Amino acid sequence: MRYGMVIDLKRCVGCQACTVACKSENGNGPGIMYTKVLDQVSGEYPNVRKNFVPVLCNHCKNAPCQRVCPTGATYKREDGLVLVDHDKCMGCRACYVACPYNNRIYLKRGKIKVGYYGKEMTPYEEVKYAEHQDGIVEKCKFCSHRIDEGLTETSCVQTCPADARIFGDLDDSESKVSRLIRSRGGRQPLCEDDTDPSIYYLD
Amino acid sequence: MGISIPLVEKEFVAGFRQQKEWAGLIASAFFFGKVGSGLFIMSVFLPSRLGMLVGLLIVLVGKGGAHFLYLGRPWRFWRGMARPQSSWIARGIWAMGLMMVAGFAALSLPVGSSLYMPLTIFAVICAFVVAVYDGFLLTSSPAIPIWNTALMPVMCMFYSFLGGTTMVLFMTHMGFMELSEKFTAILPNLELGLLVANLLIVILFLIGSINTGSAGRESFDLLVKGPYAVPFFSLAIGVGLVFTLLMSIYAGPHASAGTVALITVADLIGHYFIFFLLLKVGVFKPVLGFLKI
Numbered sequence: 153m154r155y156g157m158v159i160d161l162k163r164c165v166g167c168q169a170c171t172v173a174c175k176s177e178n179g180n181g182p183g184i185m186y187t188k189v190l191d192q193v194s195g196e197y198p199n200v201r202k203n204f205v206p207v208l209c210n211h212c213k214n215a216p217c218q219r220v221c222p223t224g225a226t227y228k229r230e231d232g233l234v235l236v237d238h239d240k241c242m243g244c245r246a247c248y249v250a251c252p253y254n255n256r257i258y259l260k261r262g263k264i265k266v267g268y269y270g271k272e273m274t275p276y277e278e279v280k281y282a283e284h285q286d287g288i289v290e291k292c293k294f295c296s297h298r299i300d301e302g303l304t305e306t307s308c309v310q311t312c313p314a315d316a317r318i319f320g321d322l323d324d325s326e327s328k329v330s331r332l333i334r335s336r337g338g339r340q341p342l343c344e345d346d347t348d349p350s351i352y353y354l355d
Numbered sequence: 356m357g358i359s360i361p362l363v364e365k366e367f368v369a370g371f372r373q374q375k376e377w378a379g380l381i382a383s384a385f386f387f388g389k390v391g392s393g394l395f396i397m398s399v400f401l402p403s404r405l406g407m408l409v410g411l412l413i414v415l416v417g418k419g420g421a422h423f424l425y426l427g428r429p430w431r432f433w434r435g436m437a438r439p440q441s442s443w444i445a446r447g448i449w450a451m452g453l454m455m456v457a458g459f460a461a462l463s464l465p466v467g468s469s470l471y472m473p474l475t476i477f478a479v480i481c482a483f484v485v486a487v488y489d490g491f492l493l494t495s496s497p498a499i500p501i502w503n504t505a506l507m508p509v510m511c512m513f514y515s516f517l518g519g520t521t522m523v524l525f526m527t528h529m530g531f532m533e534l535s536e537k538f539t540a541i542l543p544n545l546e547l548g549l550l551v552a553n554l555l556i557v558i559l560f561l562i563g564s565i566n567t568g569s570a571g572r573e574s575f576d577l578l579v580k581g582p583y584a585v586p587f588f589s590l591a592i593g594v595g596l597v598f599t600l601l602m603s604i605y606a607g608p609h610a611s612a613g614t615v616a617l618i619t620v621a622d623l624i625g626h627y628f629i630f631f632l633l634l635k636v637g638v639f640k641p642v643l644g645f646l647k648i
């Protein structure tokens with residue numbers, strides 16, 4: 153079993169619904185995004201094109217963030233998820249500089265004490281921010297809490313209106329993700345870094 | 356359709372990105388680690404117990420303090436020893452801890468005692484690891500190509516030896532250390548040799564970084580043409596290496612205490628800034644730079 157995701161760049165419309173769904177699912181405060189959609193502009197005026205590139209932790213099979221972590225806070229599960237144990241992280245940010253995808257977020261001390269409306273938090277923020285710690289590093293968890301509850305999709309996948317994100321088991325050759333990678337030639341980002349990401353892009 | 360990839364600041368735009376997390380305090384920790392361990396190693400060979408003590412204190416207070424201030428959760432620092440099998444930070448913490456234990460234990464013993472030598476040798480080995488591990492730490496990060504070069508640990512080693520030699524010369528001229536005649540003759544020449552070696556290594560490093568791919572090239576441009584060029588050429592190279600080299604040649608082995616103090620300050624400024632700037636110009640590759648979309 154190895155969870156992974158396929159992202160169809162032809163389908164992505166850049167609406168950032170996944171960004172918002174992820175923030176709401178995980179109760180992430182201002183400036184904390186486990187996933188987001190980047191704009192990439194190509195060409196020269198007047199032939200300019202804007203493309204959208206959703207990014208998130210790739211849950212790499214050969215994860216440099218895990219290798220460099222001195223505390224063991226970053227660890228790998230049997231199902232391929234790379235997670236951070238918040239209670240073990242000491243905030244050294246070695247993983248931040250080791251992740252080739254720049255997908256780790258450091259929560260500055262005091263960062264989770266401020267909500268979207270300042271220091272006075274909404275009831276939602278009060279509940280959700282309590283699940284975080286400041287002074288540590290966080291990242292996308294592939295919605296491990298949802299997987300553990302038996303759900304089959306991450307929050308971003310469930311929300312995407314264009315069906316640009318597909319989640320599934322990369323080890324199962326008949327899963328939708330495996331079939332898409334085979335038929336459309338899925339490509340892993342920065343594969344030259346030998347990280348073997350679990351995210352494949354279709355272009 | 357061609358893609359020209361920019362160096363970006365904005366959150367939602369694809370492109371090269373500068374790393375923002377490792378800067379001043381990490382550079383300070385690297386600096387104190389190298390100067391302190393270099394001084395400790397040099398002092399063992401001279402020998403000077405005061406030099407050994409000062410070296411240990413620089414590593415403990417300077418390096419340890421900077422790391423402690425930097426950590427998001429400083430009181431969990433002890434957890435950083437958990438994974439020496441794969442993490443250079445864990446190896447560095449072990450080396451630093453063992454250097455302290457063995458170094459202070461050796462200093463508490465009289466020179467002739469049976470444990471003095473084994474403890475001192477062990478402390479020197481640990482000090483050597485403290486001096487070079489940041490180089491391996493930076494090299495082991497595949498994310499930032501300008502750091503990802505085999506010259507990094509070599510550069511750390513030479514800067515550590517240079518820092519140690521400079522500190523020994525400074526302490527000698529200030530009257531805190533006494534050197535034998537042999538070392539009094541050797542040390543100024545060693546300093547000169549190390550300054551030339553460091554200058555060559557920095558030049559080789561710069562030449563090598565041009566060929567570390569597009570992100571490495573971005574870093575190189577930031578360092579030699581971009582916003583960091585002025586501090587790089589003036590402080591890291593000008594003050595830290597060229598000025599110290601010229602002053603050392605001009606003053607010769609019988610330099611006055613004031614001249615040696617000036618050389619020491621210049622050398623330490625250059626030492627701090629070269630690693631600070633190399634951290635600052637660390638650039639990540641664009642995630643999907645390869646896609647022809």
Ligand code: SF4
Binds near residue numbers: 212218256
């Ligand atoms: S994308 Fe980055 S944070 Fe995620 S597993 Fe890979 S190296 Fe680690």
Ligand code: SF4
Binds near residue numbers: 243245246
């Ligand atoms: S910041 Fe936390 S998760 Fe990252 S390397 Fe350090 S201890 Fe590990």
